[in-house]
Amino acid sequence: MSENLTELTDKIISCEACHLKEGRTQVVPGIYGPKSSLCFIGEAPGYYEDKEGVPFVGRSGKLLDKMLEGINLVKQRDLSILNIIKCRPTTEEGNNRTPNEKELRFCGERWLHKQLNFLSPKMIVTLGGVALKFFSPNTSVTKTAGKMINTDSNYQIFVMYHPAYILRNYNLMEEYNSQFESIKQVLNSKLVELSLSEKEQQKTPKQKGEQKSLTDFL
Numbered sequence: 364m365s366e367n368l369t370e371l372t373d374k375i376i377s378c379e380a381c382h383l384k385e386g387r388t389q390v391v392p393g394i395y396g397p398k399s400s401l402c403f404i405g406e407a408p409g410y411y412e413d414k415e416g417v418p419f420v421g422r423s424g425k426l427l428d429k430m431l432e433g434i435n436l437v438k439q440r441d442l443s444i445l446n447i448i449k450c451r452p453t454t455e456e457g458n459n460r461t462p463n464e465k466e467l468r469f470c471g472e473r474w475l476h477k478q479l480n481f482l483s484p485k486m487i488v489t490l491g492g493v494a495l496k497f498f499s500p501n502t503s504v505t506k507t508a509g510k511m512i513n514t515d516s517n518y519q520i521f522v523m524y525h526p527a528y529i530l531r532n533y534n535l536m537e538e539y540n541s542q543f544e545s546i547k548q549v550l551n552s553k554l555v556e557l558s559l560s561e562k563e564q565q566k567t568p569k570q571k572g573e574q575k576s577l578t579d580f581l
């Protein structure tokens with residue numbers, strides 16, 4: 364019998380395949396939204412994510428929520444949020460640290476690709492340079508932020524800064540706002556590309572007055 368997403372997630376939660384298990388409180392598998400919608404991907408859990416078992420909480424998570432709300436998107440309802448690495452990388456002193464290339468490849472190739480196979484996202488948004496490097500090792504986040512790029516992995520990636528980077532560089536907030544506006548435009552252009560009548564026939568009709576989000580059209 365083939366594995367489903369719940370079974371895969373159970374395996375991720377009990378994974379002890381690398382040394383990062385030693386610094387974690389718990390594994391952070393991610394939040395799943397609808398299949399074939401958007402998928403935001405960051406690098407790894409930090410202190411608060413490790414405590415709560417959920418990606419993008421704390422200050423950067425709050426900023427991300429606010430930016431998403433600005434384009435009428437809500438985590439889980441409209442999109443998935445995952446990290447490439449599922450366990451918090453820590454320094455010897457117990458602080459957050461950036462994962463190295465080997466750690467990134469090891470966990471990402473073990474679990475993230477399988478999650479993406481199930482979710483089959485129409486569009487992936489990478490948050491920050493580390494997440495981008497996993498999909499496109501030679502691409503610079505500063506040169507491509509706010510743009511769609513093609514990668515060897517067959518995924519189309521929309522490149523964005525990590526919200527933590529924006530909190531440290533608040534002068535980039537205007538640019539960050541326009542990156543989120545670009546996501547909205549890409550979603551709208553996908554809406555135009557689709558045959559809405561065909562798509563609507565596959566959906567359960569919405570109740571009168573119920574609001575549609577952009578990802579209803581993906």
Ligand code: SF4
Binds near residue numbers: 380381384449473
């Ligand atoms: S970081 Fe990934 S590979 Fe390593 S123990 Fe955690 S889930 Fe397993």
